Amino acid sequence: MAKIINRLRLKHMTLLQSFIFLCCLMLIIVLAVITLEFGWAESIRLRLTDRSSVNDWVLPSLVAVVLLTVAVGIVLMASLFYRWKLKRPLEMLMKASENISANDLGFHISYDSQDEMGELCRVFENMRGQLEKNHKTLWRSVEERKQLNAIFAHDLRTPLSVLKGYVEFLTTYLPQNKISEEKLLDTIQTMKVHIVRLESYTEAMNSIQKLEEMPVRSHAFEVDQLISLLNDSARQITKQRGKAFGSSMAADSKKIAVDTHVVLQVFENLLANAARYASSHVSIHYSVSKSFFSITVTDDGVGFSDTALQKAMLPFYRGEVWDANEHHGLGLYICKVLCEKHEGSLQIDNGSDGGGSVTASFLNGVDK
Numbered sequence: 001m002a003k004i005i006n007r008l009r010l011k012h013m014t015l016l017q018s019f020i021f022l023c024c025l026m027l028i029i030v031l032a033v034i035t036l037e038f039g040w041a042e043s044i045r046l047r048l049t050d051r052s053s054v055n056d057w058v059l060p061s062l063v064a065v066v067l068l069t070v071a072v073g074i075v076l077m078a079s080l081f082y083r084w085k086l087k088r089p090l091e092m093l094m095k096a097s098e099n100i101s102a103n104d105l106g107f108h109i110s111y112d113s114q115d116e117m118g119e120l121c122r123v124f125e126n127m128r129g130q131l132e133k134n135h136k137t138l139w140r141s142v143e144e145r146k147q148l149n150a151i152f153a154h155d156l157r158t159p160l161s162v163l164k165g166y167v168e169f170l171t172t173y174l175p176q177n178k179i180s181e182e183k184l185l186d187t188i189q190t191m192k193v194h195i196v197r198l199e200s201y202t203e204a205m206n207s208i209q210k211l212e213e214m215p216v217r218s219h220a221f222e223v224d225q226l227i228s229l230l231n232d233s234a235r236q237i238t239k240q241r242g243k244a245f246g247s248s249m250a251a252d253s254k255k256i257a258v259d260t261h262v263v264l265q266v267f268e269n270l271l272a273n274a275a276r277y278a279s280s281h282v283s284i285h286y287s288v289s290k291s292f293f294s295i296t297v298t299d300d301g302v303g304f305s306d307t308a309l310q311k312a313m314l315p316f317y318r319g320e321v322w323d324a325n326e327h328h329g330l331g332l333y334i335c336k337v338l339c340e341k342h343e344g345s346l347q348i349d350n351g352s353d354g355g356g357s358v359t360a361s362f363l364n365g366v367d368k
Helices: 002-007 015-047 054-101 116-173 181-213 223-240 260-277 306-311 331-341
Strands: 219-222 244-251 255-258 281-288 292-299 345-350 356-363
Touching (some): 015 054, 054 116, 116 181, 219 223, 223 255, 223 260, 223 281, 255 260, 260 281, 260 292, 260 331, 260 356, 331 345, 331 356
Parallel strands (some): 244 281
Antiparallel strands (some): 219 255, 292 356, 345 356
């Protein structure tokens, strides 16, 4: 029976088609059995025709056997329908529900039937995949927020300690008039510098919060139009630093759909960093595919150190550079956040000819 049903491609039928097919199949079998039972009853009656009581029990027995055959047929049909169309997908969905309830999203649902249960399993698998993606995104966001708060608290500790020390110094010696006016003004000026530093850190944290809440809205553009816009920005940024730049492009399409505000903000951050570290020249390579738009910015400087390759995308990482106090070390971290919001990524490396190389990628898609 199982081989017959499999050969009839029952898995490719809808639930209604399968139910009607099994009903018809079972009806044929039941009618065949009932026909045999009538023949059996008639043969018994003919063999025992000399007994007057034969009709008293043959007919009721025949009716009972026919009813039993119909009941067995119905039960058998229902069992076959459940076994071949419902049992396996229901077990898979129940197991999947238990896994989701236990916050275990590392499973997969695979059911190749083309009926409604197969479609339900595919929809459930899509839902599981989206839940897993959202869970990973949320977990990564929570971990990054914890890391950001820890780094922020660490960086605040120094100015707060300095301010606390100066407050204790003034509290101790100012009432005794043991501080000269020049020393007092110098102390106040130093405290002011650290207060401004605290305010700057606070503004940086607010900026990061705004970036994380910023929506991404992609719009279609001509590739040449976007590249021209980016090159204009590159020309201005590198000119301010007294550096030169060159660009190249590889495109599989003349159209692109990205959020230009996000792309420009990432691009300008990368160019500013590259121009800061470059000796004389910055190279830009644009790559357009059906899935992603990528920008690789390479400078001819000394490149990233081993430590920088590990930590450059961390918030407030500045490294040991001469202008460390001119920025908060948020450039690459902001680029990373924006790229991920645009369903892309940020990668840092050293170029084959030396110098730092940073690649930002953005999903090339329709409006979100």
